[in-house]
Amino acid sequence: MTTQRLDEYLLVEKGQIVCRKCGHAFCARGGNYKLSAMEWVRDFLEVGLIKRPQEEYIDKRVLFRQWFCPGCFTNIENETALEDSAPIHDKQLS
């Protein structure tokens, strides 16, 4: 099999994870595509998804991470994550 679906925007093709829209190659099949995607870390208050500042509730920060294809800048995945935590390696075909 040379092409395998990974999700809505990503394929595994010839051993690499590639963008279905523009063909940009992210990483090897078993790798974490997020490490080579473009990342925009945003504050939930700034994007209007929380009503009050997080410091009213918690000591840590939980952020809105967005990942974009470096080729076409499609928003390929998002995650809610603790500040300084590693990007979740969320999809890994055997």
Add this chain to the structure above:
Amino acid sequence: MPSWVPGAERFEARDKPREELRISPKLQLHEEVADDLDPITAEVLRHRIWQINDEQFVTISRVSGSSVATEINDFNVAIMDEIGDIAIMGSGIVWHCNGDQCVKWILENRSDNPEIRDGDMFLSNDPWIHSNHQNDVSMLQPIFYEGKLFGWTLATVHQIDVGGINPGSFCFDAPDTFAEGSMFPAIKLVENGELRKDLEDAYLRRSRTPELLALDLRAFIASANVAKRRILEAIERYGAATVKTAMRRMMDESEALTRERLRELPDGVWRSEEYQEQCMAGDRGVYAVRLELRKKGDTLTFDFTGSDPQAGMINSTLGGSTGGATAVLLATLASDIPWAVGGIKRALRFEFAPGTVNCADFPGGVSAGSISGVYMTCNATIVAMAKMLASSEKYRSHVISGSEGSWAVMYFEGIDQYGNPAVNINMDALAGGIGARAWRDGDDTGGILEAPIGQMANVEYYEGYYPFIYLWRREETDSGGAGMWRGGCGGCIGLLLHDTDAPFDWQWFVYGQAFPTANGLCGGWPTKAVDARIVRKTNIDEFLDRSEIPTDSSELDGEVVWFQPKGAYKQDPRTGDVFHCYWQGGAGYGDPLDREPDRVLRDILNKWVSEEFAREVYGVVLAADTHSVDAAATEQRRLEIRDERRQMATRRSKAEEVLA
């Protein structure tokens, strides 16, 4: 199960195979099966058992007087074989599918003393045996035929209050389970067909709402009696071995369908994380459930061993969390497979680490388990499961993004308009938003994914029984997660008190207030986080004098008190205080820039999306008439958003390093 309390290990959840069960020889199991079962009889019996299960469900809601059962459907029922494997279950709260573990515990711990006999019923709400939290009380009834244990009926209903330090029994002030509601580890409450009054008193004594618990107790018994009578009628007609064979076949077929579906999906690993803020009132921490979902061949493994250590009172137990993960599988991958859970679970493996937030050791606080540790387990599973399904062209249609990220609990207590004490729960948050699918928008105020027939009560119910005036109950603009397919909107209420002078106490328990907890897929955005407030000393009388009703608390003058995620707040009727709560919607699927502009226009016209949000996130600009899309301006705006992404985003690693 490590615990500093001597003997605690005896109450651990047991999901054992038949051959490992240690059952007293005093109890004879009915294990005979028919040599052959023709397909027509098998189908007739499948539908007959299904019908019995429906009648079992309806009986609860008809007999109970508690709104949780009569209005909300916060309960479920099941019919099980002699060792508790579920042949069929209802479509109420699906995570109650963990009742099988309680039957196995009863078989091992009650078959010798006090023995399991015809006419008995066991009441259990011990979370370490199976329950999601102490409020989820189960009644389990053995069904005997010719002296042998043929099967079991199960019903689990959320009880309004089972004691503990906080009204409603979501004990956010409790440091451990000793300050929480009472636990009953499978006690024989009905013996030889008689309700034991001494044990009923013991059960009701610690509750603030004993009259509601007593009503549900009668509903439990009525439902069990109906189901038992119908099963015995089927046995009389078809023979016990034939009915048992039909039940076995139901499980075998559901197992086969589940395994076949798993085989068609690619092998792989999918991971997700779910956070909760504050482990009890006054805490400021953040706690994670982490899932590694591994699929190989026809087996699916849920590995939660990376979850954070247990903390405060937000934890769940092994039984509850297993039920939560299974419930999501039933609602997504197996949504069109008959829910003979005893068969489906054979294809599943569960791994938990003792002492973690979704596998708590005794006596950790678990009073909010159903909507904390279990719900976090569900949310983590929804995301990982959806990512697995999204990898398949055939099964991407089963993808559902994160749905109502949390279940906002709104307990109230006070004096009602008739002068009586009032303690109950407002369950409007049951109408959360369902996440987007890979091919259509999520359902607005569609409910909770793991509660397919859960529903909010009529406004008139709450207004009739309690001193509330609903100023508004509506869908919340911009609460559906953005995406190529939009998540369903969450809801919002505004409540005013009348005809009582006594302040009402709100016991507010939620998570997903400091950040949203229904997460999107493939570029889909999360929903908007929960919020709640009381506006004190308002000018609501001015509105009412003008025969006007506000539709948002921002229209009112007054002092705004924002709620913490766990806490108690007073609403004073004498000063026109207004309670305002919004609960989460569902998350989106796909890049919002890929959403057809006409769909965004429809969203704006229906007030599901604001013009500002449409412009900023979807890149859709309306024409001057505000009833059509400005195509050129929209194209330009979407280019601007892509440019903004280019400018703001950075790369963690050099491309050549990752590709190597």
